[in-house]
Amino acid sequence: MSYAGRFRVWRGDDAGGELVDFEVEVNEGEVVLDVLHRLQATQTPDLAIRWNCKAGKCGSCSAEINGRPRLLCMTRMSVFEPGEVVTVTPMRTFPVIRDLVTDVSYNYAKAREVTPFTPPPGLAPGEYRMSQADVGRSQEFRKCIECFLCQDTCHVVRDHEENKDAFAGPRFLMRVAELEMHPLDVADRVTAAQEQHGLGRCNITKCCTDVCPEGIKITDNALIPMKERVADRRYDPLVWLGRTITRRRG
Amino acid sequence: MAETELHEYDVLVIGAGGAGLRAAIEARERGLRTAIVCKSLFGKAHTVMAEGGCAASMGNVNENDSWQVHFRDTMRGGKFVNNWRMAELHAKEAPDRVWELETYGALFDRTPDGRISQRNFGGHTYPRLAHVGDRTGLELIRTMQQRIVALQQADHAELGDYEARLRVFAECTVTELLTDDDGAVAGAFGYWRESGRLVRFDAPAVVLATGGIGKSYQVTSNSWEYTGDGHALALRAGATLIDMEFVQFHPTGMVWPPSVKGILVTEGVRGDGGVLKNADGDRFMFGYVPDVFKGQYADTEDEADRWYLDQENNRRTPDLLPRDEVARAINTEVKEGRGSPHGGVYLDIASRMPAEEIKRRLPSMYHQFKELADVDITAEAMEVGPTCHYVMGGIEVDPDTGQSRVPGLFAAGECAGGMHGSNRLGGNSLSDLLVFGRRAGLGAASYVEGLERRPVVRDQDVEAAARMTLAPFDPHPGGTGENPYTLHAELQKAMNDLVGIIRTEAEMTEALERLDALRTRVRDVVVEGNRQYNPGWHLALDLRNMLMVGEAVASSALLRTESRGGHTREDHPGLDPEWRRRMLVTRCAGGPDDDPVVPRVVVEPAGREPMRQDLLALFDLAELEKYHTAAELTAYPEGASA
Numbered sequence: 001m002s003y004a005g006r007f008r009v010w011r012g013d014d015a016g017g018e019l020v021d022f023e024v025e026v027n028e029g030e031v032v033l034d035v036l037h038r039l040q041a042t043q044t045p046d047l048a049i050r051w052n053c054k055a056g057k058c059g060s061c062s063a064e065i066n067g068r069p070r071l072l073c074m075t076r077m078s079v080f081e082p083g084e085v086v087t088v089t090p091m092r093t094f095p096v097i098r099d100l101v102t103d104v105s106y107n108y109a110k111a112r113e114v115t116p117f118t119p120p121p122g123l124a125p126g127e128y129r130m131s132q133a134d135v136g137r138s139q140e141f142r143k144c145i146e147c148f149l150c151q152d153t154c155h156v157v158r159d160h161e162e163n164k165d166a167f168a169g170p171r172f173l174m175r176v177a178e179l180e181m182h183p184l185d186v187a188d189r190v191t192a193a194q195e196q197h198g199l200g201r202c203n204i205t206k207c208c209t210d211v212c213p214e215g216i217k218i219t220d221n222a223l224i225p226m227k228e229r230v231a232d233r234r235y236d237p238l239v240w241l242g243r244t245i246t247r248r249r250g
Numbered sequence: 251m252a253e254t255e256l257h258e259y260d261v262l263v264i265g266a267g268g269a270g271l272r273a274a275i276e277a278r279e280r281g282l283r284t285a286i287v288c289k290s291l292f293g294k295a296h297t298v299m300a301e302g303g304c305a306a307s308m309g310n311v312n313e314n315d316s317w318q319v320h321f322r323d324t325m326r327g328g329k330f331v332n333n334w335r336m337a338e339l340h341a342k343e344a345p346d347r348v349w350e351l352e353t354y355g356a357l358f359d360r361t362p363d364g365r366i367s368q369r370n371f372g373g374h375t376y377p378r379l380a381h382v383g384d385r386t387g388l389e390l391i392r393t394m395q396q397r398i399v400a401l402q403q404a405d406h407a408e409l410g411d412y413e414a415r416l417r418v419f420a421e422c423t424v425t426e427l428l429t430d431d432d433g434a435v436a437g438a439f440g441y442w443r444e445s446g447r448l449v450r451f452d453a454p455a456v457v458l459a460t461g462g463i464g465k466s467y468q469v470t471s472n473s474w475e476y477t478g479d480g481h482a483l484a485l486r487a488g489a490t491l492i493d494m495e496f497v498q499f500h501p502t503g504m505v506w507p508p509s510v511k512g513i514l515v516t517e518g519v520r521g522d523g524g525v526l527k528n529a530d531g532d533r534f535m536f537g538y539v540p541d542v543f544k545g546q547y548a549d550t551e552d553e554a555d556r557w558y559l560d561q562e563n564n565r566r567t568p569d570l571l572p573r574d575e576v577a578r579a580i581n582t583e584v585k586e587g588r589g590s591p592h593g594g595v596y597l598d599i600a601s602r603m604p605a606e607e608i609k610r611r612l613p614s615m616y617h618q619f620k621e622l623a624d625v626d627i628t629a630e631a632m633e634v635g636p637t638c639h640y641v642m643g644g645i646e647v648d649p650d651t652g653q654s655r656v657p658g659l660f661a662a663g664e665c666a667g668g669m670h671g672s673n674r675l676g677g678n679s680l681s682d683l684l685v686f687g688r689r690a691g692l693g694a695a696s697y698v699e700g701l702e703r704r705p706v707v708r709d710q711d712v713e714a715a716a717r718m719t720l721a722p723f724d725p726h727p728g729g730t731g732e733n734p735y736t737l738h739a740e741l742q743k744a745m746n747d748l749v750g751i752i753r754t755e756a757e758m759t760e761a762l763e764r765l766d767a768l769r770t771r772v773r774d775v776v777v778e779g780n781r782q783y784n785p786g787w788h789l790a791l792d793l794r795n796m797l798m799v800g801e802a803v804a805s806s807a808l809l810r811t812e813s814r815g816g817h818t819r820e821d822h823p824g825l826d827p828e829w830r831r832r833m834l835v836t837r838c839a840g841g842p843d844d845d846p847v848v849p850r851v852v853v854e855p856a857g858r859e860p861m862r863q864d865l866l867a868l869f870d871l872a873e874l875e876k877y878h879t880a881a882e883l884t885a886y887p888e889g890a891s892a
Contacts, residue, residue: 027508027509028507029506029507029509029510030507030508030509031509031510034509040735041735041736041739045734045735045777045778045779045785046777046778046780046786046787047785048782048783048784048785049785050291051474052290052296052473052474052475053294053296053298053299053473054473054513055299055510055514055618055622056617056618056621056622057299057385057388057614058290058294058298058299058473059294060290060294074621076622078624097782097783098782098783099783101444101783104291108292111396111399112399112402112406112412116355116396116397116399116403117354117355119353119355125349125350125353126345126346128349129363129364130357131360131364132359132360132362135357135358135360139359139383142357142382142388142389142392143385143388143613144392146293146294146392179355182355
């Protein structure tokens with residue numbers, strides 16, 4: 001059940017690079033990462049790949065396969081025809097370090113901008129009571145393995161470096177939604193979602209949901225409900241009136 | 251000498267899994283400047299792969315649970331060679347550590363009355379594992395990662411710098427620990443994986459939290475990071491390892507397709523009702539209840555099935571025996587010709603509950619089999635077999651502070667030894683890393699606060715570490731030019747074939763010969779390319795550690811002439827109470843003719859401290875007699891009973 005697979009892999013660094021063709025053995029049941037590992041062991045020992053668990057749980061081996069953002073460890077070779085050229089390139093939204101490894105520090109910087117979980121004052125450890133139905137909403141978002149494929153595919157920042165400052169990306173807008181839906185959290189992130197994290201730039205094309213390897217409904221369950229909360233706050237005529245009056249008094 | 255970046259901290263934590271993050275949180279909360287160094291990106295450590303849950307006797311599901319019951323289960327699971335003080339601290343403190351995570355924002359699954367839900371697991375008397383579906387490890391690591399970010403945000407608000415008191419050095423590998431003239435820890439040396447730049451950390455306290463050794467084996471549930479770095483770093487710095495012969499093979503890893511062989515299938519499948527069957531469709535575990543557990547497990551399938559609904563009046567299913575027992579049973583079934591087509595046995599949950607229920611309780615397992623093996627676990631049985639999962643052995647530490655024999659060197663989590671004895675119970679790993687991660691952070695903080703002067707790094711050590719790190723780029727003339735990937739594959743094969751679940755003297759001896767040959771060849775390892783993100787170079791350096799650890803495991807396994815927990819000797823099949831009192835201690839041989847690349851290790855027996863009387867009294871004398879010599883039990887308190 002083995003065959004000679006045709007691979008085209010981007011090699012290079014921040015100064016530039018090119019697609020390089022390889023012919024490499026492919027066996028039954030393998031995933032793309034297995035084949036890249038065989039390349040490392042037999043032809044290109046210094047091919048840079050970021051990976052860790054090889055079980056779809058850590059979100060390290062994100063790249064683009066035939067132009068589509070995917071985890072290398074969860075893409076089975078059986079989805080390609082044996083003669084088909086499989087093209088593997090680094091995530092396009094982030095600067096290349098080397099070969100398939102990119103600099104994802106943008107994401108870690110955005111994580112630091114979200115107000116953290118804030119428990120109610122005076123609630124002792126062990127006294128937390130929450131119903132499963134209430135925690136379930138945030139739990140869906142906590143399935144996120146931080147592969148950053150949603151960030152990679154989002155057209156607000158893909159090919160738009162200039163938007164990165166003002167836009168947290170789907171992963172961290174979802175983090176905001178997760179905390180806002182936490183049954184016990186007492187902080188307020190609704191205004192910040194719009195003004196600091198750039199929620200308004202999202203025009204709900206669902207590209208993030210499409211590429212999520214965990215199947216999280218990022219757009220429907222996190223981004224749209226957050227947009228609704230923002231709309232309630234900012235555009236409800238009564239709230240608007242109240243806020244305008246308060247502001248005048250201040 | 252190559253240019254080296256220098257950083258100074260009070261506490262340096264090596265490893266960013268659960269134990270490392272918990273240690274760092276504690277040290278930072280004590281006001282110390284703390285750094286975390288990790289080989290992967292922040293938030294990717296092997297802890298994310300823990301599935302089933304975190305054991306803590308909160309008693310939310312069955313109020314009969316208590317720290318005493320948890321302690322007893324842990325000692326039984328480890329066949330009474332656990333460090334009893336660690337097992338005691340662990341059982342007592344685990345509930346507080348879990349509740350603390352809720353204050354950081356963790357969202358565990360809930361009971362109907364809104365408390366943290368708890369599930370059944372192998373060897374635990376009551377439902378005890380706090381969990382989030384089958385992705386509990388991810389919840390733990392993300393929660394602590396986010397806690398660290400929150401602490402950095404607080405520092406930013408106060409000092410204008412996120413990294414003023416707590417910094418993560420991600421994708422950075424430590425290759426050597428540095429000590430001062432008196433042998434105390436003074437820092438660490440390493441390199442940035444991304445750029446290959448060398449880096450030195452000066453710190454009076456180092457916490458090792460590097461996890462396990464599974465990448466020395468061919469079939470393993472462990473990620474690439476598990477190369478025994480902490481074990482080897484500690485040895486080279488003068489610390490000792492204990493119990494290295496005890497390696498846990500998880501009974502249920504995937505067996506097909508070959509590329510995913512070894513990937514974990516959570517014990518939660520059995521905890522929630524899944525059963526093991528052989529090719530004949532028999533639930534074979536009923537035939538494998540060992541004498542020491544007789545009477546504690548159901549005799550019939552009917553009773554076992556009733557137990558899931560009524561635990562007061564029925565005994566648990568033998569599918570949930572401790573992991574060592576189940577792994578050996580599967581091994582025997584396959585060997586005797588009753589295995590599945592790909593050399594495993596069947597794990598059936600499809601016939602036990604509705605498809606929707608399976609998807610709700612075990613979403614990751616459903617996803618994993620669907621994506622990687624094209625198997626729908628709601629419609630057909632999984633094929634599973636043993637996989638190298640966890641090392642019970644590790645760095646010898648003081649139970650209360652986590653300090654090793656080297657002043658200023660601490661260890662916590664999987665790389666520390668003693669807590670789990672000869673076999674770890676499922677769920678006791680996540681609780682271990684919370685309890686002892688915190689204690690090591692505290693221990694390191696107190697140690698630093700008590701120092702009169704900071705230890706000074708020796709320049710010649712830094713130079714030697716730099717030379718060793720860059721050696722693979724500069725092979726000596728006339729060398730054989732070894733490929734690191736080839737050496738790694740040979741090492742994994744030797745460990746897998748010869749130091750696996752079932753062991754013999756002849757196999758251990760052969761393993762040691764093969765490791766010795768690899769030791770010579772690793773000196774000639776060469777790498778292509780430059781220092782920038784070069785995986786061949788990274789592997790070449792990790793090989794040093796894997797070889798040292800492999801030698802420690804094989805040498806210890808050769809000496810222990812009995813079978814216990816994660817160490818089964820075909821030529822010495824019984825449990826021997828005389829061996830219960832002895833532990834095997836590994837240290838570097840040292841001496842002038844030592845090999846600087848892969849220092850030789852020696853393994854010697856030492857005595858174990860007898861259990862404190864009040865803890866002994868928690869067990870029935872009849873049970874203790876199965877494990878202890880008569881002389882040891884003369885101290886058993888009169889009239890005591892569990």
